[in-house]
Amino acid sequence: MEVSKSEHRHFVIYKPYGYLSQFKSHDSKQQSKKFLGGLHGFPEGIMAIGRLDEKSEGLLLLTTDGKMSDFVNSQKVEKEYYAQVDGIITDEAINLLRAGVEIGFDGKKYQTRPCKASKLNEIPDLPKRSQKIRDDKHGPTSWVSITLNEGKFRQVRKMTSAVGFPTLRLVRVRVGDILINTMQTGEVVEVDQLLL
Known part of the structure; x- marks a missing residue:
């Protein structure tokens, strides 16, 4: 699946250990937690495609395209x-x-x-x-x-x-076909499209 940059924005990140796969706190109990929004100035409407729990790390795809998110989460990838x-x-x-x-x-x-x-x-x-x-x-x-x-x-x-x-x-x-390769913890890369 391929989506052009003009419609949406996409990011590939290395989620660090200890971060939640969300962008800000939705709950007063989470005030001491770390969020993806602290890694980069992401655009409005950004969402994580799938999640990694707080103690897990590695490749996480972010997009403003809900259809792309649904596709990746549909068990085809x-x-x-x-x-x-x-x-x-x-x-x-x-x-x-x-x-x-x-x-x-x-x-x-x-x-x-x-x-x-x-x-x-x-x-x-x-x-x-x-x-x-x-x-x-x-x-x-x-x-x-x-x-x-x-x-x-x-x-x-x-x-x-x-x-x-x-x-x-x-x-x-x-x-899919996107690899973590040599990305470092906390690294954020904006890409033109997500080729899966």
Whole structure:
């Protein structure tokens, strides 16, 4: 899908750890929280396409085009995540992730759809996180790539937990054909169009 710049504005950002995927507080309880509006002077009508929870980081697309947002969220566009998990993930756990696992969602049980999952043989080259991950002296960790066509709240975290390997760090690295590449934490890039 392609949208011209003259109609709308689009941004690709690296959402930092500890930020909410919204632009300002809607609630007095959120006064101490960090918002995307603090990263850049975004235009009126801007919206995040999909969300990353406060403790997740990485690629987030922003647009003033509601149709583009609906398209990306319609499960037609793949989203790839790198998750650092507690322990050395097993082939059995990877196979379970691929097949789909049962997680809790909105107080009900939900079976995730089959997805792509694989263990990463090398630690990905990502920016350091503002809050340190626990030390290896507390036990080994490993990295897994998970690619979804759906996006329930905290889904990747719930999936890795369901197979016995809780997520310690979660970074979205791809949405459709848009990659995070060498973007740094908090970086904001305005693009003419979002080619997905």
